[in-house]
Amino acid sequence: MTGACKTGHHPKHHPSDALLVGYGAGSLGEGLSLALALHLASCPECRAALADIDAVGGALLEALPPEPLERLTLADTLACLDAARPERRPPSRHFVPPGESRTPSLLRPYVGSLAAAPWQRLAPGVRRVELLPRTPRGGSAQLLRIAPGTALPHHGHGGLELTVVLSGSFTDELGRYVAGDVAEADDEVRHQPIADGHEECLCLIATDAPLRFTGLMGRLMQPFIGL
Structure with missing residues (x-):
């Protein structure tokens, strides 16, 4: 679409x-x-x-x-x-209009409350909560909070990556994404998302294969990032 x-x-x-x-x-x-x-x-x-x-x-x-x-x-x-029978499949037909709760109902089985979630510092300006640990094939899902003006490491993809913005916004080589937008990147896409607004960017990143970081710093961070 x-x-x-x-x-x-x-x-x-x-x-x-x-x-x-x-x-x-x-x-x-x-x-x-x-x-x-x-x-x-x-x-x-x-x-x-x-x-x-x-x-x-x-x-x-x-x-x-x-x-x-x-x-x-x-x-x-x-x-x-x-x-x-999946172990814990998110509901596929239960939609809650945005704005009804600070923590989307779809995330509550994973984190309970965003405010009380166990946020970990990955790098200056970047915190994360692991929702689904990396699978043997490399899939994972995480929440990221990215401070304004902070860039994630430049990377490509071993498979598919979906990024859904929950609040704030980010920009990369493909466009600008705000709350509700989904960025779909496959193994032909290389990009560097940057939180570009005046508030932090809260987003969910899901992959079905490990990312491919292009810079030395990204490759050094990858074992800790879990993507």
């Missing part, structure tokens, strides 16, 4: 259609799903697009011939349920 919302303070940067399809199908990891759910909470345009995707998927399923029951054993059914 490339178009911008046309009214009010709706987000201007949206996830791709492929990501929305993956989210609707439940095929994304927990961190990426959480990032998209946070964006969807403030973006009626993407919620409408997701509803269309769900409707098309439902129509396709109805068009399929019924599967004979004798082909699906109890063991098969239980195996499918076990494979489909």
